[in-house]
Amino acid sequence: MSLNSASSTGQGPCKVTAVIVTYNRLSMLKTVIKHTLAQNFSSVVVVNNASPDGTRGWLAGQTDPRLRILNETINLGGAGGFARGMDYAARQTDCEWIVCFDDDAWPQPGALGQFQSLSLSSETGGVAAAVYFPDDTVCDMNRPGLSPFRKIGSIIRLIRDRKKTFAIDLAAYEKDELQPVDYASFVGFFVRAGLVRGSLGLPQKDLFVYADDTLYTWKLRSLGWKIKFAPGIRFYHDCSTTVDFSRNNWKMYYIIRNRIIFYRKISGILFFPFSVLLVFGVFRLYLKNRNIRNVRRLVLTAIWDGFLQNTKRNHEFVVSISETS
Structure with missing residues (x-):
């Protein structure tokens, strides 16, 4: 070459x-x-x-x-x-x-x-x-x-x-x-x-x-x-290695959804057996941040959209589900 x-x-x-x-x-x-x-x-x-x-x-x-x-x-x-x-x-x-x-x-x-x-x-x-x-x-x-x-x-x-x-x-x-x-x-x-x-x-x-x-x-x-x-x-x-979900809880949606989309791309036909490990990782993230406002709704929506590879939700919607009581 x-x-x-x-x-x-x-x-x-x-x-x-x-x-x-x-x-x-x-x-x-x-x-x-x-x-x-x-x-x-x-x-x-x-x-x-x-x-x-x-x-x-x-x-x-x-x-x-x-x-x-x-x-x-x-x-x-x-x-x-x-x-x-x-x-x-x-x-x-x-x-x-x-x-x-x-x-x-x-x-x-x-x-x-x-x-x-x-x-x-x-x-x-x-x-x-x-x-x-x-x-x-x-x-x-x-x-x-x-x-x-x-x-x-x-x-x-x-x-x-x-x-x-x-x-x-x-x-x-x-x-x-x-x-x-x-x-x-x-x-x-x-x-x-x-x-x-x-x-x-x-x-x-x-x-x-x-x-x-x-x-x-x-x-x-x-x-x-x-x-x-x-x-x-x-x-x-010059950054922090951790995300402060207590200040910006909406970031959890993007981290989970986009991580699932990435792993689906990189793993190809092995995605579905690998997804067991992926969901386990998401569950650990949820447990670590379970006291954050609306965390359950953010996590479930992110998992759903990630597996469907849905990126159509705009940022205003993501912020709204992070703030809704």
């Missing part, structure tokens, strides 16, 4: 557009923009999901010509925001690659240069960065994954050890070479812009939040493209 650089032109470093989605985190966004503009991105697209905290005004005062600001009138969620930003990046800039990250994540110094120096096969459609907390420990929620459904032995190990996840081993972060993965998060994920314009398309915006990234990257693999994990490309993610 012949190798070429990340650039498709062969005339210097490839052009990379960063896409950042933000909602109501202006203080953190300022840090993210500072670190992003310090690197040689050709454009930086910021999707402001109707933030009420002054984000729009602050962004309007920024003068770097690489910034492209998309101010939405409603909150599109992470999924809708990335779909909006990636569509703009692919069609309104001349980039060859797009990289996504949240408003609490940013590339460490030299990350873009590391990507631009990679030798990638023409069959590589995506590259996943190594994501760390600011204290330099690995951010588990952003570890890329390998499907266990390709090998019977992997499925058996998964059943025996319920704590085992699909995520790659931590030892992968210590290696120098690129490593194959089957899916990844959107924090530090590079994708060929030509694929976004073409067969891959955009993330599924009606997912609203959670699993839009893993479903999108799994679609990339399903189309026959390779995804590589690049431990030398490092991002920081």
Whole structure:
């Protein structure tokens, strides 16, 4: 297999557009923009999901010509925001690659240069960065994954050890070479812009939040493209590993529904036997949060919609069932 650089032109470093989605985190966004503009991105697209905290005004005062600001009138969620930003990046800039990250994540110094120096096969459609907390420990929620459904032995190990996840081993972060993965998060994920314009398309915006990234990257693999994990490309993610359902109980609906949809896609014909484990995991989540308001209704609706792969309910409906007495 012949190798070429990340650039498709062969005339210097490839052009990379960063896409950042933000909602109501202006203080953190300022840090993210500072670190992003310090690197040689050709454009930086910021999707402001109707933030009420002054984000729009602050962004309007920024003068770097690489910034492209998309101010939405409603909150599109992470999924809708990335779909909006990636569509703009692919069609309104001349980039060859797009990289996504949240408003609490940013590339460490030299990350873009590391990507631009990679030798990638023409069959590589995506590259996943190594994501760390600011204290330099690995951010588990952003570890890329390998499907266990390709090998019977992997499925058996998964059943025996319920704590085992699909995520790659931590030892992968210590290696120098690129490593194959089957899916990844959107924090530090590079994708060929030509694929976004073409067969891959955009993330599924009606997912609203959670699993839009893993479903999108799994679609990339399903189309026959390779995804590589690049431990030398490092991002920081200044986030919490837990979701506060006491403040935003509606998030439980999306976590459960979208997780079921993702596992149905990745497991194929093995979904129904595997779904026993999946429902058991949902039940544990319910028990842990059984005192949260309307948790039973949220969980049951999410399970129903997940198994039917129904993403037609809008966010207003989800919020309404989380608040109804």
